[in-house]
Amino acid sequence: MTTTRPSTNRQLLTGNAAVARGAREAGIRAAFSYPGTPATEILQSLLGIDGIVAEWSVNEKIALECALGVSLCGGRALVSMKQVGLNVAADPLFSVAYTGCTGGLVIVVVDDPGMHSSQNCQDSRHYARAARLPMLEPSDSHEAYQFVKKAFDLSERFASPVLVRLTTGVSHARSVVAPGEIPEAAAPVGFGRDRQRFVLIPPFVENRPREIDDRLQAIASDAEAGAFSRMENGTTDEGIITTGIAYQYCKEAAPGASILKLGMVYPLPQFLVREFCSRVKRVRVIEEQDPFLATEIRAMGIAVEGGDALTSNGELSVDAVAAILHGAPAPSSHRATHSDRLPTLCPGCPYLGFFSVVKRMDVVVAGDIGCYTLSVFPPFEVTDTTLCMGAGLSMAQGMGIADPAQRTLAIIGDSTFCHAGIPTLLNAVYNKRDLRMVILDNAAVAMTGLQPSPSSGIGADGKPAPRLDFAGLSRSLGVPTSQVARIDGRNLAELERAISAMLARPGVSVLIVEQPCAIVASRRAPRPAQRVDPSRCTGCRACLALGCAALVEREGTVEIRAGRCAGCGVCAQLCPAAAIVEGAA
Amino acid sequence: MNTILFAGLGGQGVVTAADITAEALFRAGLDVKTSAIRGMSQRGAEVTCLVRYGERVFSPVPAKGTVDILAALDRNEAATWTGWVRPAGCILLLDGARSRAGGSQSTPRTGDPSADSVALHHAGLAELDPTGLDQGAPANLYLVGRLSRELSADVPCWHAAIHARFDGESCSVNTRAFDAGRA
Numbered sequence: 164m165t166t167t168r169p170s171t172n173r174q175l176l177t178g179n180a181a182v183a184r185g186a187r188e189a190g191i192r193a194a195f196s197y198p199g200t201p202a203t204e205i206l207q208s209l210l211g212i213d214g215i216v217a218e219w220s221v222n223e224k225i226a227l228e229c230a231l232g233v234s235l236c237g238g239r240a241l242v243s244m245k246q247v248g249l250n251v252a253a254d255p256l257f258s259v260a261y262t263g264c265t266g267g268l269v270i271v272v273v274d275d276p277g278m279h280s281s282q283n284c285q286d287s288r289h290y291a292r293a294a295r296l297p298m299l300e301p302s303d304s305h306e307a308y309q310f311v312k313k314a315f316d317l318s319e320r321f322a323s324p325v326l327v328r329l330t331t332g333v334s335h336a337r338s339v340v341a342p343g344e345i346p347e348a349a350a351p352v353g354f355g356r357d358r359q360r361f362v363l364i365p366p367f368v369e370n371r372p373r374e375i376d377d378r379l380q381a382i383a384s385d386a387e388a389g390a391f392s393r394m395e396n397g398t399t400d401e402g403i404i405t406t407g408i409a410y411q412y413c414k415e416a417a418p419g420a421s422i423l424k425l426g427m428v429y430p431l432p433q434f435l436v437r438e439f440c441s442r443v444k445r446v447r448v449i450e451e452q453d454p455f456l457a458t459e460i461r462a463m464g465i466a467v468e469g470g471d472a473l474t475s476n477g478e479l480s481v482d483a484v485a486a487i488l489h490g491a492p493a494p495s496s497h498r499a500t501h502s503d504r505l506p507t508l509c510p511g512c513p514y515l516g517f518f519s520v521v522k523r524m525d526v527v528v529a530g531d532i533g534c535y536t537l538s539v540f541p542p543f544e545v546t547d548t549t550l551c552m553g554a555g556l557s558m559a560q561g562m563g564i565a566d567p568a569q570r571t572l573a574i575i576g577d578s579t580f581c582h583a584g585i586p587t588l589l590n591a592v593y594n595k596r597d598l599r600m601v602i603l604d605n606a607a608v609a610m611t612g613l614q615p616s617p618s619s620g621i622g623a624d625g626k627p628a629p630r631l632d633f634a635g636l637s638r639s640l641g642v643p644t645s646q647v648a649r650i651d652g653r654n655l656a657e658l659e660r661a662i663s664a665m666l667a668r669p670g671v672s673v674l675i676v677e678q679p680c681a682i683v684a685s686r687r688a689p690r691p692a693q694r695v696d697p698s699r700c701t702g703c704r705a706c707l708a709l710g711c712a713a714l715v716e717r718e719g720t721v722e723i724r725a726g727r728c729a730g731c732g733v734c735a736q737l738c739p740a741a742a743i744v745e746g747a748a
Numbered sequence: 749m750n751t752i753l754f755a756g757l758g759g760q761g762v763v764t765a766a767d768i769t770a771e772a773l774f775r776a777g778l779d780v781k782t783s784a785i786r787g788m789s790q791r792g793a794e795v796t797c798l799v800r801y802g803e804r805v806f807s808p809v810p811a812k813g814t815v816d817i818l819a820a821l822d823r824n825e826a827a828t829w830t831g832w833v834r835p836a837g838c839i840l841l842l843d844g845a846r847s848r849a850g851g852s853q854s855t856p857r858t859g860d861p862s863a864d865s866v867a868l869h870h871a872g873l874a875e876l877d878p879t880g881l882d883q884g885a886p887a888n889l890y891l892v893g894r895l896s897r898e899l900s901a902d903v904p905c906w907h908a909a910i911h912a913r914f915d916g917e918s919c920s921v922n923t924r925a926f927d928a929g930r931a
Binding site for chain 1: 767771774781782783784806807809811812
């Protein structure tokens, strides 16, 4: 084996990168997304490409609506998001089924069975059925590439937006893709006025549900749509109907079985399902997450097994599929359990000082989604609630109604505030609630890999963009000027004073805690590591309250790991003996 | 179909090691799939990466107990994943290499946090000596070099994979570390 170049232009791509490749070959005009694991890299793979507008939208609802605008002018558009993002986009989702589309409109959603990086493991296939939209599900990177490319054709043929569902096992796995050519960009034809279709008011939508039913029926019996699925002949004793990554597990766990691999999971290619089920004696459905296919097939009047032996967290594996096929209980998870390290905030993270201050206070913390959620873990154990994007601010308002005496602090990150917090702050002002809220402004969407947001001062294209002024925004929404403050997140004494003052005030107060993400800061201007002067350290451990991973207890004193220290100097403020100093010994 | 499991901590270059291995095997003409890290590993949880290769690969994640080679950059993580290695498989461990500045490391939630106390029980354990590494040399590529001795891809495939990943001085540094590990 001495070949140093692949024989063709084949590449090893993640499922996410393959989605982007398929969209490029489909000639998209624009792509929209909001960062969210495990979907972030789809849009990231489309940044900086001539002829494609790639946008980090402020939230997923906006992303889908922008994409529909592109489509109605004849351009092709891609929208991508994680599964909970589709909830945010659900309002337009149900309506784009009614408007239909002009240019191909493909909505990629990545589910996270096993909840590796999400607050729930919802199965987005239910959205396809609920919104009456076709949905494709690939089982590896090459299919992700192919399906997305073909989804645009399907979308235009039927004037219907098309959903493509991935799961983490496909989106974050890499496999071989054999890409094709990237076409010349076609200019959008412009908006084709059709008020009866695009203005969704009762007199215009009366017949739409039946039209959508007809459209779905046409897709279900369409040969090209049927080509997304295939039968693989094996033993006639054992038949498996499966889709997505579960197909790969079945191929290893049951190599001899006949398989119907469904590439379109809604609407089902009913003719294929009936033909397959007539060929084999026993049919079992193997699918990740909910019994969606099993339910659909049973609704066709076909008796199939399956859909009731899933793992507790919805994620399958080769072992789990083998267990299900052999009638044994499925293993609950394939994760290792021996060490199982907890995620932590980075050394030098500007949130460390803030949480070390809040930990000393007797407050209920209504938290939100971002790096700061990690304050739920030791040594802080500060965050009391995390629900969904922006919910901390609203829940704090509800807590204030139920128990006005409770001291509640609502904490939200800069990007999450932009995504879902602005109307919530307005709600508090308008309804005269008590809301003490902190915007932790690190000027990036750090948790998902430092994507820019309206607070970053740069756009998705890396060029300067208007930077949101949180203080000005808060004042314009009606928060009194005296109750809006900005503060340097590294100054612990000031933080304590400002938070205490805010907690003592009625009404709405906004405290903006500013300091860039430590990773951004260290790339921009690295600072020398701090060190502990052993002659001064008394071993009091006060500095360890900061929870910084650079601080390590050793033989009665504390040591600062030079390789980890970001040089922020916040720990020095906690040392009563002034033992933490700059520079080498 | 064969499987290599890479394990370590955030900042040690576990994903890079797996990417280069996958690319080298791919360039050697094999079907390859990798399963990248999932979830919040960037924030200090353990990092694992699977590379599967052969004539045709289906699942990117193997059945438990079927991994051929575990390549680990941390003793504790090696111990965590030993149960995934088949009895006749092997474990290549390069422990004690420092994590890159800026990465985060957390303490194991369970088990003994002191890495030195973890006992590894596997007949195929091969410990690499970190003192053989030059100051500042990338440990992950040194480990990949050692790993490459167990795999059929030829040196030009490996060098091409490293060249595809790194530019300039970084490419030279990583190639040297690979060569030292392979020697």
